[in-house]
Amino acid sequence: MELRHLRYFRAVAEAGHxxxxxxxxxxxxxxxxxxxxxxxxxxxxxxxxxLPRGVELTEAGAAFYEDTCAILTDADRAxxxxxxxxxxxxxxxxxxxxxxxxxxxxxxxAIRACRGQAPEVAVSLVEDGSYELAGAIAAHRLDAAFxxxxxxxxxxxxxxxxxxxxxxxAVPAEEGFASAGPVSLARAAALPLVLYRxxxxxxxxxxxxxxFAACGTPPRIIQEAPGxxxxxxxxxxxxxxxxxPQSLCAAHPEAVRYHPLAAxxxxxxxxxxxxRRSETSPAVRRFVSTVREVAGK
Amino acid sequence: MELRHLRYFRAVAEAGHxxxxxxxxxxxxxxxxxxxxxxxxxxxxxxxxxLPRGVELTEAGAAFYEDTCAILTDADRAxxxxxxxxxxxxxxxxxxxxxxxxxxxxxxxAIRACRGQAPEVAVSLVEDGSYELAGAIAAHRLDAAFxxxxxxxxxxxxxxxxxxxxxxxAVPAEEGFASAGPVSLARAAALPLVLYRxxxxxxxxxxxxxxFAACGTPPRIIQEAPGxxxxxxxxxxxxxxxxxPQSLCAAHPEAVRYHPLAAxxxxxxxxxxxxRRSETSPAVRRFVSTVREVAGK
DNA sequence: TCCATGCCATATCTAGAACATATCAAGATC
DNA sequence: GATCTTGATATGTTCTAGATATGGCATGGA
Numbered sequence: 174m175e176l177r178h179l180r181y182f183r184a185v186a187e188a189g190h191x192x193x194x195x196x197x198x199x200x201x202x203x204x205x206x207x208x209x210x211x212x213x214x215x216x217x218x219x220x221x222x223x224l225p226r227g228v229e230l231t232e233a234g235a236a237f238y239e240d241t242c243a244i245l246t247d248a249d250r251a252x253x254x255x256x257x258x259x260x261x262x263x264x265x266x267x268x269x270x271x272x273x274x275x276x277x278x279x280x281x282x283a284i285r286a287c288r289g290q291a292p293e294v295a296v297s298l299v300e301d302g303s304y305e306l307a308g309a310i311a312a313h314r315l316d317a318a319f320x321x322x323x324x325x326x327x328x329x330x331x332x333x334x335x336x337x338x339x340x341x342x343a344v345p346a347e348e349g350f351a352s353a354g355p356v357s358l359a360r361a362a363a364l365p366l367v368l369y370r371x372x373x374x375x376x377x378x379x380x381x382x383x384x385f386a387a388c389g390t391p392p393r394i395i396q397e398a399p400g401x402x403x404x405x406x407x408x409x410x411x412x413x414x415x416x417x418p419q420s421l422c423a424a425h426p427e428a429v430r431y432h433p434l435a436a437x438x439x440x441x442x443x444x445x446x447x448x449r450r451s452e453t454s455p456a457v458r459r460f461v462s463t464v465r466e467v468a469g470k
Numbered sequence: 471m472e473l474r475h476l477r478y479f480r481a482v483a484e485a486g487h488x489x490x491x492x493x494x495x496x497x498x499x500x501x502x503x504x505x506x507x508x509x510x511x512x513x514x515x516x517x518x519x520x521l522p523r524g525v526e527l528t529e530a531g532a533a534f535y536e537d538t539c540a541i542l543t544d545a546d547r548a549x550x551x552x553x554x555x556x557x558x559x560x561x562x563x564x565x566x567x568x569x570x571x572x573x574x575x576x577x578x579x580a581i582r583a584c585r586g587q588a589p590e591v592a593v594s595l596v597e598d599g600s601y602e603l604a605g606a607i608a609a610h611r612l613d614a615a616f617x618x619x620x621x622x623x624x625x626x627x628x629x630x631x632x633x634x635x636x637x638x639x640a641v642p643a644e645e646g647f648a649s650a651g652p653v654s655l656a657r658a659a660a661l662p663l664v665l666y667r668x669x670x671x672x673x674x675x676x677x678x679x680x681x682f683a684a685c686g687t688p689p690r691i692i693q694e695a696p697g698x699x700x701x702x703x704x705x706x707x708x709x710x711x712x713x714x715p716q717s718l719c720a721a722h723p724e725a726v727r728y729h730p731l732a733a734x735x736x737x738x739x740x741x742x743x744x745x746r747r748s749e750t751s752p753a754v755r756r757f758v759s760t761v762r763e764v765a766g767k
Numbered sequence: 768t769c770c771a772t773g774c775c776a777t778a779t780c781t782a783g784a785a786c787a788t789a790t791c792a793a794g795a796t797c
Numbered sequence: 798g799a800t801c802t803t804g805a806t807a808t809g810t811t812c813t814a815g816a817t818a819t820g821g822c823a824t825g826g827a
Contacts, residue, residue, distance in 0.1 A: 174473060174545065174549065175472040175473050175474060176471060176472050176473050177472060177814085190774075190775095191774075191775065192773085192774060192775075200814090200815065200816085201815070201816055201817080202774085202775075202776095203775090203776080203777080203778095203815080203816075203817080203818095204814060204815040204816070205815090206775065206776065206777090207776090207777095207814085207815085208814080208815090210776090216549060216552055216553065216556075217553060217556075218552050218553055218555075218556040219556070220552075222750075223774090223775065223776090224774095224775095224823095225773085225774080225775095225822075225823045225824060226773075226774070226823085226824080227773095227774075227775090228774095228775085231556075231750065232555055232556075232561055232750065232751045232752060232753065233552050233553075233555040233556040233752070234552075236551060236552055236555040236560070236561065237548060237551075237552040237555075240544070240547070240548030240551060240552070241548065243544065243548075244541060244544050244545055244548060247537070247540065247541050247544065248471065248541055250537070251534060251537030251538065251540075251541060252471065252513060254533060254534075254537060255513055255515050255517075255530050255531075255533055255534040255537070256513065256514065256515055256530075258515075258529055258530040258533040258534075259513075259514075259515040259516070259528075259529075259530040263533070264529055264533065453519075453528065453529065454529045455529060455530070456529065474785090487803075487804095488803075488804060489802090489803060489804075497785090497786065497787085498786065498787055498788080499803085499804075499805095500786080500787075500788085500789095500804090500805080500806080500807095501785060501786045501787075502786095503804065503805065503806090504785085504786090504805095504806095505785080505786095507805090520803090520804065520805090521794095521803095521804095522793075522794045522795060522802085522803080522804095523794090523795075523802070523803070524802095524803075524804090525803095525804085
């Protein structure tokens with residue numbers, strides 16, 4: 174049995190005439206009669222009652238007509254679906270993010286843009302640390318990720334810098350400076366600092382330490398936190414101050430005050446986009462190009 | 471696109487090798503390669519990545535593989551279903567019954583036997599009067615019916631007498647005879663009678679009247695009821711006595727006493743099975759033969 | 768009663784497609 | 798670098814879908 178038999182049978186069932194169905198199908202009547210008979214033979218079932226005028230479905234034929242229509246529409250749907258998947262308009266992608274990037278408006282709008290452009294792509298989001306995310310991408314558990322720090326150990330991955338955002342000084346509200354204006358590194362160094370631990374992002378960590386050192390005011394680090402969000406929580410609790418990427422400034426609006434940092438060169442934290450160099454999935458490639466487009470990179 | 475392409479693609483996807491899939495399919499490798507390529511061309515989508523060892527599915531190929539399997543199993547199911555329908559093992563039938571036959575054990579067991587033999591046949595049951603049921607069968611709204619009276623006006627229908635059951639005398643409990651034994655027609659004639667109206671079943675009605683007349687004791691009919699069940703309700707209310715088919719003797723066990731009728735020849739009511747002479751549906755034909763088998767007719 | 772009409776079935780032919788055989792090419796493995 | 802594995806290509810053969818021509822049968826009108 175082939176789809177041709179089903180297409181022919183459907184046409185005959187709907188026309189009620191073999192001759193008329195043949196016209197609609199663009200073939201002649203005898204081959205259509207033969208094909209229908211071949212189908213009946215293979216099934217071992219009479220599908221049509223031949224009447225003096227036209228044909229009508231038997232009980233079995235009526236049941237088979239239902240299934241025939243379902244199969245043919247499923248086949249059509251499968252064809253259009255595979256084409257959409259090949260164009261990256263359907264499918265599924267798994268995207269990771271580290272906790273300090275998801276609040277950045279550019280990241281949010283990138284993900285929103287993807288959903289808008291390819292609503293049939295199911296995007297699943299996973300939060301984890303930069304290193305873990307990179308490993309998951311290399312192991313094909315994820316397809317891409319927004320991270321802060323570029324791990325060195327993954328030559329098969331590519332990292333695209335989407336943006337640099339300034340670091341802010343986050344101070345407990347009750348100890349805040351009078352003005353909301355910029356604060357110099359020297360003044361910041363006078364505050365007791367909570368900082369995330371170096372292993373969570375050594376490059377930025379070293380840049381911060383070096384910046385303080387450059388203006389002759391080594392910072393006073395009184396507490397280490399596992400990450401920037403944890404450090405912010407400690408600030409909110411009044412334990413000290415810290416430096417966080419600007420996009421976190423919506424956190425703890427009551428308990429924490431955020432001040433721009435006056436530093437030269439400015440202290441900034443990057444948002445990186447990680448993906449496999451040899452990516453084949455059309456949905457992922459489409460996602461990647463949308464993200465780069467939105468970020469202008 | 472034909473089912474052949476889908477069968478071939480499924481085999482290749484599952485084997486991961488074109489050559490090995492060709493073996494399983496019982497064809498040679500070159501035509502299989504060509505068929506797969508033809509499928510890819512028609513879809514305009516690359517389904518396979520050709521590797522040094524075998525092939526693997528692309529994203530689009532994986533999506534298409536899912537749909538392919540669904541379509542192929544649907545096609546197989548459609549084939550087996552149409553065969554079951556043709557054998558009368560699946561489908562749907564609409565059966566009618568008049569109110570006084572459904573309680574007969576032979577009717578119940580006939581319907582139960584059909585459900586047991588062809589559980590995939592959906593049986594819908596409709597209650598109505600004998601004339602209405604016959605009309606519905608002739609109009610193809612029903613397929614068959616269990617009735618009491620054979621209407622004359624339907625030459626296209628066949629009526630099979632499944633059984634004859636004796637009539638019982640139903641008497642209000644407080645007026646019952648002392649013994650549970652048979653009651654002669656003459657004694658019954660002394661009671662005030664409730665009888666269903668003649669139009670509901672003229673043949674049996676006339677037989678009853680004639681039987682009374684034959685022993686010289688015309689009955690005293692004090693009330694007419696639309697049918698036997700309604701008459702029984704009146705008996706239960708103490709309005710009088712009536713004659714009902716034996717299978718109704720489970721009704722009103724507290725309020726009504728049932729006595730066999732001593733009459734020669736015995737007064738009996740038939741159960742008829744009505745169906746179209748030109749029935750084509752295999753499910754209905756199967757139902758009919760099961761009913762006749764169970765009834766021994 | 769006869770003929771015209773409409774529609775499906777049968778017989779036969781042809782062109783195209785599916786499949787087989789033989790061979791090649793590319794990458795992997797030793 | 799030789800060999801093996803595996804898919805691609807080239808070419809011939811078989812089978813079958815479809816075309817053409819014709820027959821059969823029932824219906825409807827003259």
